[in-house]
Amino acid sequence: MRKRLHKWRLISIFAILALALSGCGEPFLSTLTPAGEVAKKQYDLMILSTVIMVLVIIVVTVIFIYVIARFRRTKKNENSIPRQVEGNHKLEIIWTVIPILLLLVLAVPTVSYTFQLADVSPMKQKDKDGKTKDALVVNVRANLYWWEFEYPDLGIITSQDLFVPTDKKVYFNVKSSDVKHSFWIPAVGGKTDTNPEGENQFWLEFDSKGSEKVQNQFYGKCAELCGPSHAYMDFKVQTLSQDDFNQWTQDMKNLKKPAAVGDLAKEGEEIYNKSCIGCHANTANDARPEKARTAPNLANFGDRTRIAGILEHNEENLRKWLQDPEKVKPGNLMTGKYQKLDDHELDALTAYLMGLKLEQ
Amino acid sequence: MSTYAHKKGFGATIWDYLTTVDHKKIGILYLMAGGFFFLVGGLEALFIRVQLAVPNNDFVSAGLYNEILTMHGTTMIFLAAMPLIFAFMNAAVPLQIGARDVAFPFLNSLGFWLFFFGGVFLNCSWFLGGAPDAGWTSYASLTMEAHTHGVDFYILGLQISGIGTLIGGINFLVTIVNMRAPGMTYMRMPLFTWSSFVTSALILFAFPALTVGLFLLMFDRLFGANFFDVAAGGNTIIWEHLFWIFGHPEVYILILPAFGIFSEIFATFSRKRLFGYSSMVFATVLIGFLGFMVWAHHMFTVGMGPIANAIFAVATMAIAVPTGIKIFNWLFTMWGGNIKFTTPMLYAVAFIPSFVAGGVTGIMNAVAAADYQYHDSYFVVAHFHYVIVGGVVLALLAGTHYYWPKMFGTLLNETLGKITFWLFLIGFHLTFFIQHFLGLMGMPRRVFTYLPNQGWETGNLISSIGAFFMGIAVIILLINVVMTQVKNVRVGNDPWGDGRSLEWAIPSPPPFYNFKQLPLVRGLDPFWIEKMEGKTEMTPAEPLGDIHMPNPSFLPVTISFGLFVAAFGALYHVDGKDWALPVLFVGMGITLISMLLRSVKDDHGFHIHKEDFENEDKGGRA
Amino acid sequence: MASVQEKFTEMTWPSSPEKATLEAKNKFLGFWFFLGGETVLFGSLFATYLALKDKVPDSSHPLAKDLYSMDLTFAATMLLLTSSLTSVYAMYHMKNFNFQRMQAWLLITVLLGAAFLGLEIYEFNHYVHEGHKFTSSAFGSAFYSLVGFHGGHVAFGLLWILSLMVRNAKRGLDLYNAPKFYVASLYWHFIDVVWVFIFTVVYLMGMVG
Missing domain, CATH: 2.60.40.420 (Cupredoxins -  blue copper proteins)
Incomplete structure (x- = not known):
């Protein structure tokens, strides 16, 4: 028993050491340092589910440790035959009903948040010219190892670096032009697949406080195996204040034929x-x-x-x-x-x- | 009486195994083949961990890495875990229900050889232009892009071995329904038999979806169809649905027999009846049933919309309830028991915390809105390895030690067994625990390398170190196997001393007809009941009489081999090779002629006569 | 339990010869399970077809409503339904130990099945000429896969029943081959049921639009 405890201790030391060394990950990339409404909601769900699950783990662990410590076969009871218990209805009902209750606690926010994160109604309201009324829309097109970001209402196209204003919902149309990819900015919100057929829509919000901490740059990833350079299919998100963003869009629009110097x-x-x-x-x-x-x-x-x-x-x-x-x-x-x-x-x-x- | 049983010599033994229809020998074949592929898959896993140990590593190239990761997953699921489970099902189920063989001995053998040739075909890809590289899920848009034959090897190899699995599933369903000994009612069946039953039903209803999915892929890649060609109206999401309609039940196909093996071990080494037997049976059936309702939780980010996501999220959570019931029943089986920590029991005990950890992260994944973060990240990798390694692999290792004496008549060395156990357990947690955090820190899965300064270096290094612990553990297990077989110390009927079910009432290994007289079953744990009344054997349910046994046959090998050959023809036909079509026809010819031979040649089996038993009692096994 | 090699007369022939021995019982049950798996197989193909129905690259390709014709498929349906009925007659005579009549009805079943296949081949050929090919669109791939899989089952069933008839022509009925005839006829019924679904889901729903 002592030997066992010793080894378990070793594992936990390793694990804790590892965590201490790496903390919660890099703030520009980690889901554990949420920097936007979506990521925060998801973080809340993580915490809630973790708390419930830790509760379950504690109960199991307590019984587990008690059982394997208390009911070991020793020289003294080597030949004893334990009572052959068939079961216990009360206990069985308890460990059926309590998990159901715990899951209900988890299910309610799950369903509610799932609907909230899927609410993209503002991007569907168009004005006479077919432009989106009050929302910033970005068309994300994933290609074999690079990303294109099109601002359809602004007439701008960029690649690799996504520019967004902070503290405002940004709506995305995502799709792929070849194989399936997945669009993921871990610190700002969960991923959405870019399928070769049809568009997926979702929204993210980049908060200014979180952006400051990371010098206004978040890392984006492709999260679906798409070929040899899947690991290299990164993009960067540059966050700007609303004013800076307006300026940037103006500059981009005015950018005419580039003149080579020298x-x-x-x-x-x-x-x-x-x-x-x-x-x-x-x-x-x-x-x-x-x-x-x-x-x-x-x-x-x-x-x-x-x-x-x-x-x-x-x-x-x-x-x-x-x-x-x-x-x-x-x-x-x-x-x-x-x-x-x-x-x-x-x-x-x-x-x-x-x-x-x-x-x- | 069969003559083959008396022959000796290496060649004769090989021929015996090639033609056997005896479930115990087929079990051994599954164990050897599955074990071999387990080593191959393990080696691939080590390559993966070496490559990821440090950032920007170039141990393997990007393309090769994708091949390794695809083959690791595919091999471990289809060619290691499944056959190893079939190994124990073959070794134990007929004995546990008091049967002399399975319902379809010929098909049993056919099932094995189909799996085997399918697996060999798949692995041939390594030497013929590159292995499949689209992940074990082989999502359609990526497989359509693949320019090597790797994916075709995946399609045809899995198709062949999948048919074998399907046949195996039907065989066990019928065996368990029709071949139970007198008195062995459904509610007296050992839990391993129950879980094998439910697993077989899952195989029956899940594998055809994969078969269809693979057909569609095959038609697209080899015969110019357009199922997944978006420009021609196709839709790649169909593959995802078909794959997961199969793929999710597949997870339960693997884990339920693992639950079964642990249930046997907990009861045996606690010297106590399984706590809440009926609720265990109920939970097993319920898990099997719910397993078909939740496939789309693998597809939360696909864009199915919030309604579908919410429904599948809640359905998935529901599975936690029967699984929880099982965990508590196991704990209370040990409660008040007299626990002996043999190697199998150590695995069983370690399984509980490991699997609970995997189970709770499963619930976390079920929270659809949060899964957008976990999905396709290392968090998911950690989760399913906790379930599959912490559940299935621990069960297979436990089962290997537990059933070894029944399969081979020798007992694996307990000291080495315990060393294997500790190394494996430590390695397992070291490898996979940290991966939860890597995922949460933003590391996507299936990346062949990563850039430095993203906060992932330490975690990956620890993970890689852990993998080697597991590798060493497996090597020690192999040494243990060799040593044990060389020493060859024979054991009796009930080597663990606390056997409860019928398999422990007969010799180890059992004679090829299993039971001289079918046993009379008087309750759950029939052998235990007899032992408690001071008997050492089962009470027979019939007088000594002639026993009808099936004939051995070489045809399963030729049927499977024909498909193996034909698959090469189909695969190279696309390249316009002249020899491809003839090879396809020759292969199909071999298969069809073998099948025809089987159909037109009557096979009535043979009888062991009463008198032979009287001779046998005087000396030597038959 | 009766032995498989025993010679029977009309009087000693058991009432359920398809389940009279353990082997037969196993075969009987195993085949039902197999049909369960087949159901999932066809279910997946149906789902695929429904998802890809009328999904074509451009408007030059014919759609379901342009293709299907009632006369042809109705005739095919009648042929197959009748063949199911004739196989019931065959099994009736099998149970009554009347080998010659069983063979005769099986032959009619096979002929009807062959006629069905003939119509199907004619139909496919017709569609191909209209530009509806296996390789021309996702709709085409899905259509030929579903209906073709069924057609393949019919062809296999024909070969199976024929070879059973030929193999046992001389030796008549016993408990070894009775279950074989029986499961073959089960298979035939299954094919028939699948066709009813194809007729409804593919053709009737396709003609409606």
């Missing part, structure tokens, strides 16, 4: 126009239909926080990506779509792309 960048522009423009757009108001938009929009590429969604945003990494995308993101669809670039061409294209910024 010779190198001009050279890069030529390469871009020759090799990249077939898939990538460099303005935020890409008018091509969805099917033609087969690669991430690069309008504000220079302002991005990551190369290819995962690498730190610097010229070296951009070169690495342009040189051999397969090495960075296995299975991506850019590999082989353009001719091999030599060192000089890489420099030129890098210079051009890095110059694609809002504030020029």
